[in-house]
Amino acid sequence: MPHDHMAEMLDLDADVLHDFHRDVINWAGSLAPDRPRIVDLGAGSGTGTLALARHLPDARVTALDKDEDLLEHLRERAVAAGVADRVRTVRADLDLAWPDLGAPADLVWASASMHHLADPARTLAEVRTALRAGGFLVIVELDSFPRFLPDPAGAALEDRFHAELARMRHEHGMHMGEDWGVRLTAAGFEVKGERRFDIELRPPLPPRAARYAQVSLQRVRHGLADRLSSDDVAALDALATTVGDRDDLVVRATRSVWIGRRP
Template identity: 50%
Template sequence: MDHPTSHRTPHGTHSVHRHEPGLDAGDQAEILDLDAEVLAEHHASVIAWLPLGPAPRHIVDLGCGTGAGALALLERFPEAELTAVDSSAAHLHRLQQKVAAAGAADRVRLVQADLDAPVWPGLGEPELVWASASLHHMADPADTLRKVYELLAPGGLFAVVELADFPRFLPGDAPEAAPGLEDRCHAALGRRHAAHVRHRGADWGSGLVEAGFTIEGERTVTVDIGPSRSDAVGRYALSSLRRVRAGVASVLSAGDLTALDHLLDTDGPRSILRRGDLSVRTERTVWAARRA
């Protein structure tokens, strides 16, 4: 990870998302951007559900990526300032461009930092801390939860969003040459994550309580979009399955790997971009935790 730096630009900051082997920063940024575009309504609904009371004046987004949560938070709370934290300079630069385009540059501070470091850079005293799909990347999540508790203003809220899995896109009987391929890919990826990203999909409720928080709400958000011929959904499926392939190619059967490569061949007749039966199916769990 990069060393902590902080700068005020027309924008924000970032701190976690480690790269998967076989993927470069551009691949990951594309997936994060498409997630923001395709699931925009779901991000907004999660934020609207948070039991906040008075609107926060200062928000910290931990592991902001390319800004799906940050942009939704800025839209929901037009008077708030936001500190965006991530370890990736490339992601922060992407976010900076987005915030500038949205006319919110003067409301965002970008912080490049390693959240696994013993001491965090100064992040102020926010009334809301947002961490979406970032806690499972932490080397010591319990320590991170304690630091967030200390960071928050008294009475402040910590919103944690955890992914159940990567989204699924294909019908169960697809593709024709290898029905159930996506299920087998996800099963293999799940075994890989169990070894290398062991906190992914964790139930953060008990950890939040141990860190001193009071859980004020928990919900599971079920996403089921489609079937859709949206270009964004097709690109989201393509980018996601490319990422899945990078993680499971070595354990797939020859037939499954061939079928997957046909889906990923954007010029081929069996390209996933040519399918009219794509949907987006996933689940995310949200915890709203209050500092006393």
């Protein structure tokens, strides 16, 4: 998918799914000792980095990502949030050799990033090495792209492009739908928690929700342009101009969280 709007879409996800993000940050925060050292893997626009830095005022967070544009956006947000002195960014491709992260981490946070990495077993072994004994890994994953359209025709369109997205992810070797509990155990972690969040936000929704739908559907339209029928592309084009003003949208998303502890 194109890079356009990636930072905005991630920021909107954080805003619109605020209650979910707050609950998970509280959970992760409860695992951290005083003055924790935290590493955010695939930090993106900084949703986890900034929320953890705000929630834990004496935490130091290292945000890792391979995308320098997103890291720049993250740094600007960290300045605006007044936490820049406790946040550092490191550009790294986590499928290659990992950078030296210094002292072992107390908490590693990986939200919507593990499924991107080429070799989950290798990644988990790297995380295990990066953590101190007794440190925690929090994995947050999404089961699929969110859904927005409440009418039957819209839901059928979403079904079709969701199926195509799943095929594309499979072809690209992405690890969506993994049982990370099993993977954590195989990598030598103790699984300390596992929870699924079924999110459904109904109208009236804040205006940001309609923008979230618009940006998300535009990304799908551009990412799948050559894989969908011309009718579906035209339907997505039409939605791009209308969906931002709709007041009947529903936001449905499923997220799962696993907590692993390095023994």
